[in-house]
Amino acid sequence: MPAQIRGLTGELRWAYYCAAKVTRYVVQREDGHWSMTATIADADAFKMTQRPLMFFAPHAKGVWHWQVLRHRIDGDQFHASLGPPVD
Numbered sequence: 310m311p312a313q314i315r316g317l318t319g320e321l322r323w324a325y326y327c328a329a330k331v332t333r334y335v336v337q338r339e340d341g342h343w344s345m346t347a348t349i350a351d352a353d354a355f356k357m358t359q360r361p362l363m364f365f366a367p368h369a370k371g372v373w374h375w376q377v378l379r380h381r382i383d384g385d386q387f388h389a390s391l392g393p394p395v396d
Contacts, residue, residue: 311339314373319347319366321357321377321387328356331387334366336375343375343391349382357382364391 314336321329334347345364362377373394380389 311337313337314366316366316368319364321352322363322365323356323359323361326353326356328353328359328362329387331364334364336364336366336373336391343393345375345387345389345391347387349385349387363395364389 316334317332319331319334320327321331329352330350331347332350334345336343336345362380363374364377365372365374375391375394378390378392380387382388
């Protein structure tokens with residue numbers, strides 16, 4: 310079974326700009342590969358096409374973040390392949 314992190318809110322960023330706010334995200338690692346799905350609450354279409362795009366997920370002791378390697382958007386659903394967590 311893949312390891313999962315679930316959360317209610319997160320943010321996709323390009324540099325220091327907010328590219329999108331997401332809700333109900335799931336980040337999972339399976340066989341060494343990281344992926345995520347989320348619902349897009351608000352997005353800037355131009356910023357979502359820029360690189361590098363990063364996903365930030367707040368938690369009780371700080372924030373986790375990953376680089377988005379590839380992504381697709383289906384309606385309001387965001388699906389992505391992620392790099393390993395960034396320290």
